[in-house]
Amino acid sequence: MHGSAFQPLTVETLPERLVRVTAVAEHVGGTGSSWRVREVGDGNLNLVFIVEGDRGAVVVKQALPYVRLVGDSWPLPLKRSFFEYHALTRQEKRAPGQVPAIYHFDEQQALIVMEYLSPHIILRRALIQGRQLPRIAEDLGLFMARTLFRGSDLHMETRDRKADLALFAENVELCDITENLVFTDPYFSAPMNRHTPELGPVVAELRADRDLKVEAQKLKHLFAAKAETLVHGDLHTGSVMVTESDTRIIDPEFAFYGPMAFDVGMLLSNYWMAFFSQRGHEAEGSREDMRAYLVRVIEETWAIFREEFARLWRTERRGMLYHRSLYEDQGDALGAEQALNHVIHDIWTDMLGFAGIEIHRRILGLAHNADFESIEDTKLRASCEAAALRFGRHIAVNRKHISSLAELDRLAKSLDQGL
Amino acid sequence: MHGSAFQPLTVETLPERLVRVTAVAEHVGGTGSSWRVREVGDGNLNLVFIVEGDRGAVVVKQALPYVRLVGDSWPLPLKRSFFEYHALTRQEKRAPGQVPAIYHFDEQQALIVMEYLSPHIILRRALIQGRQLPRIAEDLGLFMARTLFRGSDLHMETRDRKADLALFAENVELCDITENLVFTDPYFSAPMNRHTPELGPVVAELRADRDLKVEAQKLKHLFAAKAETLVHGDLHTGSVMVTESDTRIIDPEFAFYGPMAFDVGMLLSNYWMAFFSQRGHEAEGSREDMRAYLVRVIEETWAIFREEFARLWRTERRGMLYHRSLYEDQGDALGAEQALNHVIHDIWTDMLGFAGIEIHRRILGLAHNADFESIEDTKLRASCEAAALRFGRHIAVNRKHISSLAELDRLAKSLDQGL
Numbered sequence: 001m002h003g004s005a006f007q008p009l010t011v012e013t014l015p016e017r018l019v020r021v022t023a024v025a026e027h028v029g030g031t032g033s034s035w036r037v038r039e040v041g042d043g044n045l046n047l048v049f050i051v052e053g054d055r056g057a058v059v060v061k062q063a064l065p066y067v068r069l070v071g072d073s074w075p076l077p078l079k080r081s082f083f084e085y086h087a088l089t090r091q092e093k094r095a096p097g098q099v100p101a102i103y104h105f106d107e108q109q110a111l112i113v114m115e116y117l118s119p120h121i122i123l124r125r126a127l128i129q130g131r132q133l134p135r136i137a138e139d140l141g142l143f144m145a146r147t148l149f150r151g152s153d154l155h156m157e158t159r160d161r162k163a164d165l166a167l168f169a170e171n172v173e174l175c176d177i178t179e180n181l182v183f184t185d186p187y188f189s190a191p192m193n194r195h196t197p198e199l200g201p202v203v204a205e206l207r208a209d210r211d212l213k214v215e216a217q218k219l220k221h222l223f224a225a226k227a228e229t230l231v232h233g234d235l236h237t238g239s240v241m242v243t244e245s246d247t248r249i250i251d252p253e254f255a256f257y258g259p260m261a262f263d264v265g266m267l268l269s270n271y272w273m274a275f276f277s278q279r280g281h282e283a284e285g286s287r288e289d290m291r292a293y294l295v296r297v298i299e300e301t302w303a304i305f306r307e308e309f310a311r312l313w314r315t316e317r318r319g320m321l322y323h324r325s326l327y328e329d330q331g332d333a334l335g336a337e338q339a340l341n342h343v344i345h346d347i348w349t350d351m352l353g354f355a356g357i358e359i360h361r362r363i364l365g366l367a368h369n370a371d372f373e374s375i376e377d378t379k380l381r382a383s384c385e386a387a388a389l390r391f392g393r394h395i396a397v398n399r400k401h402i403s404s405l406a407e408l409d410r411l412a413k414s415l416d417q418g419l
Numbered sequence: 420m421h422g423s424a425f426q427p428l429t430v431e432t433l434p435e436r437l438v439r440v441t442a443v444a445e446h447v448g449g450t451g452s453s454w455r456v457r458e459v460g461d462g463n464l465n466l467v468f469i470v471e472g473d474r475g476a477v478v479v480k481q482a483l484p485y486v487r488l489v490g491d492s493w494p495l496p497l498k499r500s501f502f503e504y505h506a507l508t509r510q511e512k513r514a515p516g517q518v519p520a521i522y523h524f525d526e527q528q529a530l531i532v533m534e535y536l537s538p539h540i541i542l543r544r545a546l547i548q549g550r551q552l553p554r555i556a557e558d559l560g561l562f563m564a565r566t567l568f569r570g571s572d573l574h575m576e577t578r579d580r581k582a583d584l585a586l587f588a589e590n591v592e593l594c595d596i597t598e599n600l601v602f603t604d605p606y607f608s609a610p611m612n613r614h615t616p617e618l619g620p621v622v623a624e625l626r627a628d629r630d631l632k633v634e635a636q637k638l639k640h641l642f643a644a645k646a647e648t649l650v651h652g653d654l655h656t657g658s659v660m661v662t663e664s665d666t667r668i669i670d671p672e673f674a675f676y677g678p679m680a681f682d683v684g685m686l687l688s689n690y691w692m693a694f695f696s697q698r699g700h701e702a703e704g705s706r707e708d709m710r711a712y713l714v715r716v717i718e719e720t721w722a723i724f725r726e727e728f729a730r731l732w733r734t735e736r737r738g739m740l741y742h743r744s745l746y747e748d749q750g751d752a753l754g755a756e757q758a759l760n761h762v763i764h765d766i767w768t769d770m771l772g773f774a775g776i777e778i779h780r781r782i783l784g785l786a787h788n789a790d791f792e793s794i795e796d797t798k799l800r801a802s803c804e805a806a807a808l809r810f811g812r813h814i815a816v817n818r819k820h821i822s823s824l825a826e827l828d829r830l831a832k833s834l835d836q837g838l
Binding site for chain 1: 571572577581584585586588591594595598599603630633635640643644645646647676739740741742744745746749751753754757761762
């Protein structure tokens, strides 16, 4: 396949095109003609195939030269597959075992062959169903701490970090999606926006909210300019696959050098949205337990993230930032702890901002969350969404003056009950 | 000369090597044999020749594969010439007429042929002599506002900004010099440091100052991670050439994508050092007028920078940040003014931090300033330097709580008088 022009795979052509790729044949087993191939891409951008054979199964993900959801009127470079591949290999090194194993990458065909995760399901789906996954707080807290710390100048050789910064700086189009759809469009009546009709008055209120609009743009400024570490770039509950005992992070095609707080804020905001959506899913019984679970997950995720980040700070801080020569080597370990407090505090503050903005764009922008979308009664849905919107506005605008998740737990509950 | 291996020029070889370069021959005039060539490089890094002929003169600047000051034990890539050339062309576009005109660039020979500025002298030299240049505040305030604003996502197409970010991300070694010599070495007894012997007690005090060391590293973090605009990267008074009526900015080989506040802080700190050094140059008469002049220059530079930045904000804000669609286009011009206040406030705060650190490294690190170095009486010099060091510590650590230059004028005067 190397060297030939890009051609999208189909269920029919996949076996003959991949059977000679050793890494694929070995994992699937048998001859191509015995493979069972399904196309399961439910995302907005790519083709995703599950290929099963005598020995096992693999996932084949192929980019298309446009946004699948919209069609070829919205072109999108195949090179996003290259960024996804390079992000996956770096994440595997920094947080071993937390992303799917990669078997094969074909840059020209924009195609990645990877581990088939089974019986994993998408975390968002599980949370909508009211399932309480026991491992997500720990696994995702560790994943974020390890990838964000180890991809930064706290840990890497600066030369390598800058080479990676330059490599991922070319991921312009996917960053552009975030820059527009997350940080800008929700705050005015942009053409691709949509929202539940009953939200009209709240939306008008938010779009007239000067402090919010200034804060959203300051966060965009931070997103665009703070090239601190290799972020996943799209770390919501739809990018996580889970079982009771395993958690895997997928789809890092939005990866680029950005602020540490971005991944953390996006993940926690998706838990908060899950929280505010539960009221829309109570037809078959109370979701009180589920809300309590989500509050615990948010608290534990942050706590685990903070602890692991601090552990790495103390044991793996060998990059050029906050170097030991200035602290520990001068007998001033407390100086390093002081700096750690400041760094974590900045992540906390910015994380709240990114979380608030992410909530807004998922309710006012183009790409909505199934958590709310699956609530059919639009009046009920709008009531859940309005609480989430107000919560998002509060944490984005007041992020420098909020000190604890305990304050926010209380606020979320009050808003959910119609404060 | 194209295609041949790098060879350093000498006064003898220069004419025959450059006479066939049309751009040079045209500006100098005559045949190579009639050219008068002088080597005048007084900097730490490069060869600099002045070439004069019948028609005029040019400057030829050539990088060497090592630090000239130290020798080949400290290698430094020739590619810095490439970054200097690309920075100069961008600065010329963004702030026309404020950098030397470029006649020729030879990447392989790491050689730039540019306008010979005459009768310009280095600004630092003029300030040491007690000369009051009438144009520097306005010219440098405008230069900073224009280059910093127009090189950022406030003005540029994001795609172009990211391509430039990637291009300059390769300027690793020169950033590394700043990262180590400016932000780290001064705060512990690094091998290349030196300081006036009488400063011993103050130096010990600063190196034991935990808050200062944490702040210095937070500023290093900002320097390394805030890829906001193309900064000059070495904008001190030795990088400015002046006459009474003209101001030119030279030597941007340290250029990279960094925080706007860095250039501003470095420039103002060099004025503050000039201020604190005046007491060491009073043997031939009071420098009271000169101190008052420097205080005015600092205030005016900041005021001009702020005004021009605000003018560009209102008239040329067409990049993706703080986009008009969210403010002016919704009839909320005041929202854009609010955001401007926040952005300027952040530049102010960070500028004070970078200024404080720059003062420290010029007194405690490897590369000292002639302002202080030319004071022969080491006791007098140490007294000037100690006041500057204390001032630097104060503004770096308290930068978030200082609101005006008026406060700092008063503080500088008190410290200079032995507070």
